[in-house]
Amino acid sequence: MNLSTIDNAIGETLLRGELAHGLTLLMNPRPGFSRAFGMLATRYGSLDSRVPSASGALEAVPDGIAHFLEHKLFEDQHGDVSLRFSQRGASCNAGTEFGKTSYHFSCAGQLEENLETLIRFVYDPWFTKESVAKEQGIIEQEIRMYDDDPDWIVFFNLLESLYQRHPVRINIAGTVQSIQQITPELLYRCHRSFYHPRNMVLAVAGGFDAARAAEVAQRTMESLHFEPGSAWQRPRCDEPTTILRKRHEQPFAVSRPQLALGFKDIDLPVAPKAWLRRDLASRLLLDVLFSSSSLHHARLYESGLIDDSFDASYSGEHDFGFTILAGETDEPDRLVTQLFQTLANARQQGIALADFELARNRFLGRYVRAFNSAESLASALVSGHFRGVSLDDLIEAAMSLTAADLAARLDGHLREELSAVSILIPKDDGEAEDDADGDDD
Amino acid sequence: MTSGNTEKAGDFEHRRTRSGLDVFVLPTRKWKTKLLRLHVRAPQSERNAARALVPNLLRRGTRRLPNMVAVSRALEGLYGTTWSSSAYKLGDEQILTFRLETVEERFLPGKPPIFGPALKLARELLFEPFLVDGGFPAAIFEQERLNHRRDIEAQFNDKLSYSFQRLLDEMFRDDPYGRPVLGTVAQTDALTAATALDAHREITTRLPMRAFAVGDFEPAEVVRILEELVPTAASSAPFPSGARPHRAPAAPRVLVESESVSQSKLVTGRRVDLANLTEREFDALRVYAGILGGGFHSRLFQTIREKHSLAYFASASLDRLRGVLYTSCGIDAAAREKVTALVEAEIESLRQAPVRADELDQTRNLIVSGSRSMLDSPGGMVETLEANLATGRLRTLEQVCEAVAAVTAADVQAVAQRVLPPDLIFCLEGEAHAEGAGTP
Numbered sequence: 001m002n003l004s005t006i007d008n009a010i011g012e013t014l015l016r017g018e019l020a021h022g023l024t025l026l027m028n029p030r031p032g033f034s035r036a037f038g039m040l041a042t043r044y045g046s047l048d049s050r051v052p053s054a055s056g057a058l059e060a061v062p063d064g065i066a067h068f069l070e071h072k073l074f075e076d077q078h079g080d081v082s083l084r085f086s087q088r089g090a091s092c093n094a095g096t097e098f099g100k101t102s103y104h105f106s107c108a109g110q111l112e113e114n115l116e117t118l119i120r121f122v123y124d125p126w127f128t129k130e131s132v133a134k135e136q137g138i139i140e141q142e143i144r145m146y147d148d149d150p151d152w153i154v155f156f157n158l159l160e161s162l163y164q165r166h167p168v169r170i171n172i173a174g175t176v177q178s179i180q181q182i183t184p185e186l187l188y189r190c191h192r193s194f195y196h197p198r199n200m201v202l203a204v205a206g207g208f209d210a211a212r213a214a215e216v217a218q219r220t221m222e223s224l225h226f227e228p229g230s231a232w233q234r235p236r237c238d239e240p241t242t243i244l245r246k247r248h249e250q251p252f253a254v255s256r257p258q259l260a261l262g263f264k265d266i267d268l269p270v271a272p273k274a275w276l277r278r279d280l281a282s283r284l285l286l287d288v289l290f291s292s293s294s295l296h297h298a299r300l301y302e303s304g305l306i307d308d309s310f311d312a313s314y315s316g317e318h319d320f321g322f323t324i325l326a327g328e329t330d331e332p333d334r335l336v337t338q339l340f341q342t343l344a345n346a347r348q349q350g351i352a353l354a355d356f357e358l359a360r361n362r363f364l365g366r367y368v369r370a371f372n373s374a375e376s377l378a379s380a381l382v383s384g385h386f387r388g389v390s391l392d393d394l395i396e397a398a399m400s401l402t403a404a405d406l407a408a409r410l411d412g413h414l415r416e417e418l419s420a421v422s423i424l425i426p427k428d429d430g431e432a433e434d435d436a437d438g439d440d441d
Numbered sequence: 442m443t444s445g446n447t448e449k450a451g452d453f454e455h456r457r458t459r460s461g462l463d464v465f466v467l468p469t470r471k472w473k474t475k476l477l478r479l480h481v482r483a484p485q486s487e488r489n490a491a492r493a494l495v496p497n498l499l500r501r502g503t504r505r506l507p508n509m510v511a512v513s514r515a516l517e518g519l520y521g522t523t524w525s526s527s528a529y530k531l532g533d534e535q536i537l538t539f540r541l542e543t544v545e546e547r548f549l550p551g552k553p554p555i556f557g558p559a560l561k562l563a564r565e566l567l568f569e570p571f572l573v574d575g576g577f578p579a580a581i582f583e584q585e586r587l588n589h590r591r592d593i594e595a596q597f598n599d600k601l602s603y604s605f606q607r608l609l610d611e612m613f614r615d616d617p618y619g620r621p622v623l624g625t626v627a628q629t630d631a632l633t634a635a636t637a638l639d640a641h642r643e644i645t646t647r648l649p650m651r652a653f654a655v656g657d658f659e660p661a662e663v664v665r666i667l668e669e670l671v672p673t674a675a676s677s678a679p680f681p682s683g684a685r686p687h688r689a690p691a692a693p694r695v696l697v698e699s700e701s702v703s704q705s706k707l708v709t710g711r712r713v714d715l716a717n718l719t720e721r722e723f724d725a726l727r728v729y730a731g732i733l734g735g736g737f738h739s740r741l742f743q744t745i746r747e748k749h750s751l752a753y754f755a756s757a758s759l760d761r762l763r764g765v766l767y768t769s770c771g772i773d774a775a776a777r778e779k780v781t782a783l784v785e786a787e788i789e790s791l792r793q794a795p796v797r798a799d800e801l802d803q804t805r806n807l808i809v810s811g812s813r814s815m816l817d818s819p820g821g822m823v824e825t826l827e828a829n830l831a832t833g834r835l836r837t838l839e840q841v842c843e844a845v846a847a848v849t850a851a852d853v854q855a856v857a858q859r860v861l862p863p864d865l866i867f868c869l870e871g872e873a874h875a876e877g878a879g880t881p
Contacts, residue, residue, distance in 0.1 A: 010473075010548055032471045034816040080747065082737040087799070089806025091736065108813035137750030144704035144874075145753055145771050150598050176874075206817070253701050255594040293513035301509070302580075307588045309595070328595065358517045365521030365544045372472045374817065427701055 001218050003027075003210070009395050010371055014381070015210055020221035022229075023197035025214060026204075026381045030374060033207035036111045037374045040122050040202050041102035041382045043232050044194035047317065049167040051193050058235070061190065062181040064139070064174015067096040069187050071135050073103070076126040081117070090114045096172055099234070099317045100386060106375070111208040112216040119202070119220045125191040127184035136179055143173050150254045150424055151326075157248045158262045158324065158422035166239040168320050196229030197221065201385045206374035236319040241266045243420050252424035259332040260422045261339055263414050265321030272388035275318065277397045277405070280363075282314035282323060282413065284398075285406040287359040289346055290325070294355070296342045305335045318387075323414060332423045343414050351410070356403040363398055451826050452816075452837050453653070454660045458668045461675035464652045466660040467822055473545050475556055475656035476819045477563070477663075479671070480827060481537040481648050484680040485617040489528075489535050490589065490624020491632055491640035496526035496537065497585045498637060502571030515562055520544050522559045524566060530622040531831050532762035534680060537644060539567065540820075545657060564670050568645055572638075582634040590629045593621065600869055601769065604706040608767070608867045611696060612710045618763055649677035653826070655819040679831060693863040697777075702871035704753075705774045708767065709784060711863040715764040720834060722859075723761060724844045725852035729860075730759035731804035732796050732853065733787060734768060738803045740787040741768060749783065751776045762831055766860055775873035781866055791857040795850040809842040 003025075006014035015027040045066050050058035074081045074094070085092040090107035103122050107114050146152045156171050163169040173179075204213050243264055252258070265282070269275050290297050290312035300306045310327030329335045370376045384390055448455045453465040483492055502508045506515055516522045522543045529536050541563045543555045570577065597603050606621055613619025650671065654663045667674070689712075713726065734741040734757025745755040755770040772780050815821040816838055829835050836844070 032469075035810070035814040080737070080743075083803065086736060086738040086803040086807055089803075089808075089810035091807065091810070106810075106814060108810040134750050138746055138753055140874075141704060141751075141753035141771055141773070144773075147703035148600050148871075253597070253600075255597045256591065291513065291517070292509055293517050295510055298508065298510045302584070304584060304587070307591060328591070358514060361519075362517045362521035364549065365519075368473050368544045368548045369521070369542075372474055372819070 001025075001214060003214060006390060008391050010368065012371060012377075013210075014391070015214075017214060019197070019202070019218050021197040021224070021226045023221055024201045024385060025217055026201060026385060027210050027213065028203075028205040028374070028377050028381065029208060029210040030206050033374060035106055035108045035374065036204065036206035036208040037104065037106045037378050038111070038115050038118055038202070038204045039102050039104040039378050039382055040118050040200060041100050041386075042195055042200045043099065043234070043386050044101050044190075044199070045097050045099045046170055046172040047098050047167045047234065048194065048232070049170055051190055061186055062174060063170045063178040064172070065182055065186060065190055066101055066194075067173045068135065068139060068179055068182050069190055070094045070096045070101050070103075071139060072127055072131065072187060073122060073125060075131055076121060076124055081121040084117050084121075085114060088114060092118070098168055098172070100382070102379075102382060104375075104378075111204075111213060115204070115213060115216050116220045119217065119224075123195065123224055125188060125195075127187045129184060132182060132184055132187070136182075139173065139179055140176050143171075143176055143179075146171075146173060148253070150252055150258050153250065153252065154258045154260045154326065154422050154424050155324070157250060158260045158420060159322070161245045161248050161420035161422060162243050162262050162264045162322060163320070164240050164242075164244045166237045166320055168317075194232055197226060198230050199232045201382055203378040203381045203385075205378040205381070234318065239320065241418075243418060245420060247421045247423075249423045249425055251427045254328075254424050254426050256328045256330055256426060257332045258326070258424040259329050259335055260324055260326040261336055262325075262420050262422070263323040264418045264420075265316060265323070265413050266418065267412055268316075268319055268321060270318070273393060273397070275316075275387070276389050276393055277401065278321070278409070279314065279316055280394070280397045281401055281405045281409045282316075282321070284356070284359045284363060284401065285351070285409045285414075286312040286314060286323065287362065288351055288355045288406060289342065289410075291359070291362075293358060296346060300335075300338060300342065303338070305329055305331060305338055332421075336421055340416060343410065347410055351403040351406045353403050356406060360398055360401070364395075367394065367398075449837075451829055451835050452822065453826055456660050456664045457676075458664055458674070460668070460671075460673050462650060462652055462667060462671060463676040464654070464660075464664055464667055465823075465826055466653075466658055466663045467655045467819075468658050468660065469655065470657050471817075472656060472819055473548055474819065475543050475545065475658065476654065476823070477541045477560075477666075478653040478823055479539045479567075480651045480653070481539075481644050482650070482677075482680070483535050483537070483643075483648050485530065485533050485535050485620045485622070487624075487628055488640065488643075489620055489622060490628035491636050492535060492537060492644060493528040493623045494585060494589045494629070494632065494637055495641050495644055496539070497589065498577050498582065498641070499526075499566055499570050500524070501581050501585065503565040504569040504571060505565055507571045512566065516559075519555050519559050519562075520549055520553070522555060522562075524563060528622050531828065532679070532760070533618050534831070535622055536827070539563075560666060560670065567671075570641065576638055577634045579634060582637060586629060586632055586637075589623070590626055593623050593626055593629060596621075600700070600702055600704075601706050601708075601771070604708050604867060604869045605767070605769070607696075607698065607869070608708050608710050608865055611694070611867065612865045646673065650674045651676055651827070651830070653823040655822060679833075689861045690864045693866055695866045695868075697868045697870050700869050700871060702869065704771045705777065705871050706769065706869045707772055707777060707780055707784075707866070708769045708868075709781075709863045709866045711766050712861045713759065713764040713766050714859040714861065715761070720844065721848070721852060722856050723832070723834065724841075725848045725856040726759060726761055726859070727808060728801070728804050728845065728848045729791065729853050729856050730757055730766065731808055732800050733757040733791060735804065736807055738800060738807075740791070740800075741770070741784065744787060745770055745780055745783055749779075751780055751783075762828075773874050774870045777868050777870065785863070788860060791854070792860070795854050798850070801848075801850050801853065805846055805848060808845045812838050812842050812845070
């Protein structure tokens with residue numbers, strides 16, 4: 001296997017290769033680091049709510065199955081896989097997101113053994129009726145934990161309002177009901193469909209020997225058998241350009257109302273670099289408007305409508321994107337009115353060059369800082385791989401954007417008719433007040 | 442130690458400024474940032490709220506940069522230099538941290554000067570707040586006081602952290618250790634602009650401080666920087682904490698509070714007798730807590746989650762400064778008594794029998810690996826050193842790793858005898874979804 005070097009502005013050693021069966025390998029050796037981090041990820045997540053059948057047609061599967069599968073891969077004929085990592089002092093974990101599922105470990109030594117364990121367990125599905133039933137109890141508790149998390153609930157309530165049928169509106173873990181429908185057969189089918197090496201990437205970063213790691217990964221991959229397969233081409237959802245509902249409220253055990261104002265992005269370019277520019281322009285725009293260096297932010301903060309809990313963020317994948325302005329506030333409706341007023345003012349005033357450059361400088365500083373951590377770099381390599389962009393593409397996008405690109409996003413994306421509001425209202429049982437006022441001596 | 446002499450403190454170089462400030466430097470080019478941290482230390486008290494509020498007032502403006510926008514623009518102009526502060530609890534102390542982090546100039550186009558101007562800004566932010574008629578402006582003070590009150594109340598939104606604070610409230614009623622680090626709503630309501638200004642003076646002139654620097658630094662250069670930044674600052678030994686006898690409670694108290702939550706939180710707290718603790722026992726306690734609830738392999742996780750499917754998370758943690766062992770599980774309300782019994786059974790079993798070789802091995806390896814991973818995090822290195830300074834056990838991470846690797850099953854069983862019965866079993870209880878949930 002040949003390793004090629006990926007050029008990058010920071011001057012880090014970034015290596016790329018292709019392992020047996022088409023698995024992409026990305027590495028960032030960091031001499032002087034004590035720990036190494038390995039991540040094996042597949043382009044498969046909660047967005048993939050339908051699985052290709054034998055005929056090639058797509059069939060619906062229960063909500064939460066990608067996450068369920070992630071849990072279940074940690075058990076095989078010989079028991080709990082995580083114990084094999086902990087025997088070597090390594091810690092392992094996994095995460096399911098909208099568009100990807102990743103399995104990772106972190107270790108200080110025995111990188112090669114851990115890497116082999118990682119590859120073998122992810123490609124070795126083993127599901128029984130009993131083990132599936134056992135996991136249903138555990139995941140039910142996980143779902144209930146999220147059900148009590150106000151940030152999570154206000155977020156998914158909003159996505160359910162912004163989207164009419166796009167699977168991004170489906171809760172990643174599914175529901176207590178939907179996971180009851182998951183069977184070993186369905187799990188095997190999803191694994192066959194989405195865990196082909198050509199659909200996956202292996203990233204290693206931190207203190208380790210790159211040549212030896214590549215050799216172990218290659219040897220392990222060569223020992224496995226796969227049917228021919230290809231990268232999963234996730235279909236674009238024909239989501240309407242309108243939202244489903246303007247407003248959603250829910251009583252919740254919170255100390256004050258929680259607001260999330262969302263904007264659905266309907267400008268969704270196909271080409272990766274165009275997509276990256278849209279993504280970055282949206283983030284820089286939100287920085288210009290709502291970071292603490294913005295006069296707009298200062299006005300809202302000084303009026304008491306927002307506090308440090310306020311956050312403005314943009315997220316997107318190939319066929320969806322949304323901005324969320326969220327925070328705790330005593331007056332959600334007044335805050336919504338003021339946020340729209342802020343956008344109107346910003347449109348009128350335009351994006352000042354100085355503000356744009358400040359946001360870009362901050363972005364560049366953050367970009368350099370991300371290289372401090374092997375984990376964050378490995379994650380960035382994996383995300384970039386699935387999106388078809390490199391780390392330097394990000395710098396290139398940042399340097400080629402202009403204030404006018406941000407103004408265009410403000411006009412095209414942050415529009416009232418594409419917005420929806422999600423609010424959690426404190427339950428009126430007085431318990432929060434009573435408890436928080438504890439005695440003081 | 443005198444200025445100019447170099448001494449090791451764990452993995453750091455230890456120096457002292459002319460005024461007596463302890464300075465800990467980790468010179469390295471491993472990262473792409475420079476980190477400078479000041480830790481101001483105070484005994485936990487009814488002044489917690491006043492002190493925790495001060496950093497929020499300071500970022501609202503300086504004499505030269507009289508509002509938050511001006512301050513933020515100055516920081517962002519320095520390529521996203523961050524200035525942040527927070528309060529955390531270490532034993533009986535409230536520690537206020539002020540953190541300045543800059544990106545190494547050599548990685549940026551044109552190598553712009555960053556650290557020098559950032560340091561100047563930090564000095565202004567700490568010592569030259571924007572004042573009107575010698576005090577914090579009334580409107581700014583009132584707003585930050587209200588925000589601080591809301592911050593305290595918002596702890597309720599995170600049901601696990603809320604449950605832990607309720608446990609501390611009840612278990613340490615008359616003990617400063619139990620106080621919330623941000624203070625209470627009542628303390629916050631009683632604050633005035635004058636008490637806040639006094640708390641600022643207390644922080645910048647009267648309270649002991651420590652300084653930490655991680656990055657491409659020369660120790661002597663850091664000493665110079667700090668002699669200029671905080672010319673009068675001094676350090677001190679830990680504040681005396683009233684010796685508290687460890688006696689077992691007559692019977693564990695069970696406190697159940699109803700809340701409209703989907704998942705119930707079951708947390709317990711119990712004392713650990715630290716009297717005449719040797720270094721070996723200190724390390725054995727860490728292994729003990731790891732075996733009980735420090736990871737996927739642990740007793741609580743394997744029993745409550747993997748064997749009985751009764752929880753998504755089940756873990757234990759240990760405060761080795763004060764000697765308190767905590768457990769926590771997220772469960773169905775119907776399973777409360779069953780899970781309580783499982784937790785107690787595991788703790789009892791660690792007392793009765795030596796741990797298995799495999800779990801001992803896994804735990805030691807995990808602790809060693811976790812400690813080594815601190816070596817890759819600038820903030821982690823600082824916090825590890827701060828914790829070691831508090832226990833008075835200054836070792837390099839490698840020395841800690843060697844000591845942990847030497848802990849035996851007999852050591853673990855011996856320290857298990859130091860763990861007393863629970864003081865309090867607290868449950869934030871929601872609706873029950875299943876009678877006798879989980880598998881038998």
